[in-house]
Amino acid sequence: MITTMRFVATCSAVAPALLALLWLSAVRASASAAAASAPNIVFILADDLGWGDVSWHNDQVVSPNMQQLVDTGVQLEQSYVQPLCTPSRSAFLTGLYPYRLGRQGPPLADLTPTGLSLDHTLLPERLSQLGYATHMIGKWHLGFCNWAYTPIARGFDTQYGYLLGSESHFNHTVGNGYDFRDQMEPEFTANGTYGTHLFADRAVRIIEEHQGSDQPFFLYLALQNVHLPLEVPDEYLVHYPEDLDENRRVLLGMVTALDEAVGRVVQALKDTGLYDNSVIVFSSDNGGVGKESNLPLRGAKGSVWEGGTRAAGFVHSPLLQGTPRVHSGLMHITDWYNTFLALAGESVLPDNDGFNQWDSLVNPSVASPRTSFFYNLDYEGEEGMLGALRLQDHKLVITKRRDLVPGKETEPWLFNLIEDPNETINLVEVEPGLAMAMQVLMLEELQNVVPKDQPEADPAGDPSNWGGVWTPGWCDVP
Ligand SMILES: *[C@@H]1O[C@H](CO)[C@@H](O)[C@H](O)[C@H]1NC(C)=O
Ligand SMILES: *[C@@H]1O[C@H](CO)[C@@H](O)[C@H](O)[C@H]1NC(C)=O
Numbered sequence: 001m002i003t004t005m006r007f008v009a010t011c012s013a014v015a016p017a018l019l020a021l022l023w024l025s026a027v028r029a030s031a032s033a034a035a036a037s038a039p040n041i042v043f044i045l046a047d048d049l050g051w052g053d054v055s056w057h058n059d060q061v062v063s064p065n066m067q068q069l070v071d072t073g074v075q076l077e078q079s080y081v082q083p084l085c086t087p088s089r090s091a092f093l094t095g096l097y098p099y100r101l102g103r104q105g106p107p108l109a110d111l112t113p114t115g116l117s118l119d120h121t122l123l124p125e126r127l128s129q130l131g132y133a134t135h136m137i138g139k140w141h142l143g144f145c146n147w148a149y150t151p152i153a154r155g156f157d158t159q160y161g162y163l164l165g166s167e168s169h170f171n172h173t174v175g176n177g178y179d180f181r182d183q184m185e186p187e188f189t190a191n192g193t194y195g196t197h198l199f200a201d202r203a204v205r206i207i208e209e210h211q212g213s214d215q216p217f218f219l220y221l222a223l224q225n226v227h228l229p230l231e232v233p234d235e236y237l238v239h240y241p242e243d244l245d246e247n248r249r250v251l252l253g254m255v256t257a258l259d260e261a262v263g264r265v266v267q268a269l270k271d272t273g274l275y276d277n278s279v280i281v282f283s284s285d286n287g288g289v290g291k292e293s294n295l296p297l298r299g300a301k302g303s304v305w306e307g308g309t310r311a312a313g314f315v316h317s318p319l320l321q322g323t324p325r326v327h328s329g330l331m332h333i334t335d336w337y338n339t340f341l342a343l344a345g346e347s348v349l350p351d352n353d354g355f356n357q358w359d360s361l362v363n364p365s366v367a368s369p370r371t372s373f374f375y376n377l378d379y380e381g382e383e384g385m386l387g388a389l390r391l392q393d394h395k396l397v398i399t400k401r402r403d404l405v406p407g408k409e410t411e412p413w414l415f416n417l418i419e420d421p422n423e424t425i426n427l428v429e430v431e432p433g434l435a436m437a438m439q440v441l442m443l444e445e446l447q448n449v450v451p452k453d454q455p456e457a458d459p460a461g462d463p464s465n466w467g468g469v470w471t472p473g474w475c476d477v478p
Pocket of ligand 1 (some may be wrong): 229
């Protein structure tokens with residue numbers, strides 16, 4: 001009833017055509033929910049994995065398990081994410097652009113006393129309301145200074161992993177504190193074991209525990225690989241030539257370790273018989289930086305260039321039709337929220353920045369409902385980043401601070417990404433009308449940008465005050 005009221009409340013603000021579309025998709029979603037029982041949803045998010053760090057884009061990479069899932073699934077070739085970890089994770093769990101949440105800026109730093117806005121219901125909580133069990137494994141990075149920001153308070157039944165952005169893969173420390181928890185209790189036995197192994201073990205255990213259960217589950221498996229520090233057990237290095245750059249070799253070993261974890265999760269689904277009614281989604285959270293490769297795309301993590309935002313990914317499920325298939329429809333990380341709610345049987349989807357993509361993923365003849373998205377948007381560019389807009393085949397990039405008054409700004413970039421996916425030819429002079437129109441759309445959207453939620457670091461959170469463990473409890477919530 002709450003969702004119905006929300007829907008009615010937003011009606012007056014929505015154009016009639018859009019309204020008709022919303023009704024149509026609502027009717028379709030409820031029809032499909034009645035036809036099949038709700039599937040298990042496994043969302044695997046890799047950390048900093050580059051476009052060129054997967055075997056289907058680069059044959060130097062050894063990722064046989066994922067390759068097999070791609071070869072029998074749907075390869076996502078225009079699936080976009082935010083340029084950085086915290087913003088991407090925020091968008092995934094809210095269905096909202098981070099600039100609506102104050103999360104369009106840098107990732108949360110260790111001692112930043114805030115977290116993902118508490119004003120929104122996160123995906124796991126919605127799925128819980130629809131009868132799902134919800135599990136979170138791996139990296140959180142959406143705030144922990146107050147217990148209210150942490151995974152269990154935000155809708156996950158279980159939690160296993162770390163709260164900050166990046167830790168030692170073996171000893172699970174971040175600076176001077178230990179950061180590893182099971183059900184939000186410090187878990188010291190993890191010390192010494194490679195994180196990706198622990199996360200795969202736990203995922204397998206959770207899947208095994210669901211065997212025979214009627215309750216569908218949502219597993220958010222946020223692996224640390226291939227994020228820094230560059231660490232991997234030696235056994236994964238043998239796949240790569242010794243004369244390779246040493247750090248690149250370790251990075252590639254980390255991809256292979258990640259791939260093994262994905263393979264173990266899928267094998268557990270098959271072993272338990274849960275596979276037949278499961279949907280597995282894989283994506284990177286942003287592009288690579290450092291020893292990752294985004295080639296041939298331009299740019300890297302932290303930028304709105306394609307190399308920072310166009311994620312390697314796929315969907316694999318026996319429920320998909322016409323596989324294998326390359327899906328080139330436009331997708332954005334905000335889409336998973338409504339896509340998963342629709343899969344779970346929600347008949348009236350919330351009004352957010354995402355689209356229910358399920359029909360376009362499952363059915364080769366259905367086009368993506370999305371024709372545009374904002375890569376990011378902000379008043380102040382950091383490192384020259386202000387934002388970018390995708391509109392059908394075109395992308396407008398504005399990277400310097402300016403007042404965005406049409407006609408007064410210095411030169412932005414306009415690309416046709418279908419003809420020029422690597423962003424080499426600026427079309428601003430060629431298509432000034434389109435560039436201007438897109439700039440106006442960005443200008444209009446700026447009214448929805450809220451100030452960055454980025455308070456000063458607070459030493460109260462230092463682990464030396466908390467027995468050497470990164471621990472919630474040192475900030476108030478708004
Ligand atoms: C943890 O491992 C890192 C390397 O990733 C090392 O620099 C650090 O000293 C180790 N910390 C502890 C407490 O063992
Ligand atoms: C983890 O193990 C290492 C090596 O045994 C040890 O030096 C370190 O203190 C341990 N960390 C914690 C938090 O117990």
